[in-house]
Amino acid sequence: MKIDSNNLPIMETFFSIQGEGFHSGKSAYFIRIGGCDVGCHWCDVKESWDHGKHEIVRVNDIVSKISGTNLVIITGGEPLMWDMTVLTKKIKKNKMVIHLETSGAYNLSGNWDWICLSPKKQKLPKKEIYEIANELKIIIYNKHDLEFALEESKKVSEKCKLFLQPEWARFEKNKSLIFDFIKKNPNWNLSLQLHKFMGID
Numbered sequence: 001m002k003i004d005s006n007n008l009p010i011m012e013t014f015f016s017i018q019g020e021g022f023h024s025g026k027s028a029y030f031i032r033i034g035g036c037d038v039g040c041h042w043c044d045v046k047e048s049w050d051h052g053k054h055e056i057v058r059v060n061d062i063v064s065k066i067s068g069t070n071l072v073i074i075t076g077g078e079p080l081m082w083d084m085t086v087l088t089k090k091i092k093k094n095k096m097v098i099h100l101e102t103s104g105a106y107n108l109s110g111n112w113d114w115i116c117l118s119p120k121k122q123k124l125p126k127k128e129i130y131e132i133a134n135e136l137k138i139i140i141y142n143k144h145d146l147e148f149a150l151e152e153s154k155k156v157s158e159k160c161k162l163f164l165q166p167e168w169a170r171f172e173k174n175k176s177l178i179f180d181f182i183k184k185n186p187n188w189n190l191s192l193q194l195h196k197f198m199g200i201d
């Protein structure tokens, strides 16, 4: 089957708790889309990168399996590598709330209630996505990422919520750096991967 707006590569779907960012702690149904060429060396879902390894599923079938909550989070991989128009339209038709987690490296498609933008230095977001992002989440791997965070925050709207999230494997190494930054820059917030601390998916 060919990938198009009605047929998308799906790595996994699961019902869990949002562990990151502004909506941390909410129950949500996750749809992890296959495919990403952004290439973060610390990526914790490298299995998602090759879309050819993931089953192409009809959008109708993806939507019919959503259960447990009315909050749906589309993540990846990089969902915007594909046309999200039909998927988001059909989810919204069921009166569900739909969030996107994206690096912003591809053109925006789909209709979203919340966009979490997590820019990556090696493939910066499209301008249009900075402007409508509800949340900016910068992953902190080393101290240079704090400068990157300040630079990126100049590109989003005033209403956009700002988060720093320690890269999981470097949490101990970087936590003081991050705490000090947030104390000095109170418009920034801390995002922890709560699901990892709790040992859940």
Ligand code: SF4
Residues within 6 Å of the ligand: 036, 037, 038, 039, 040, 042, 043, 044, 045, 046, 048, 076, 077, 078, 103, 120
């Ligand atoms: S953008 Fe996300 S999925 Fe893609 S390589 Fe980076 S962390 Fe991994």
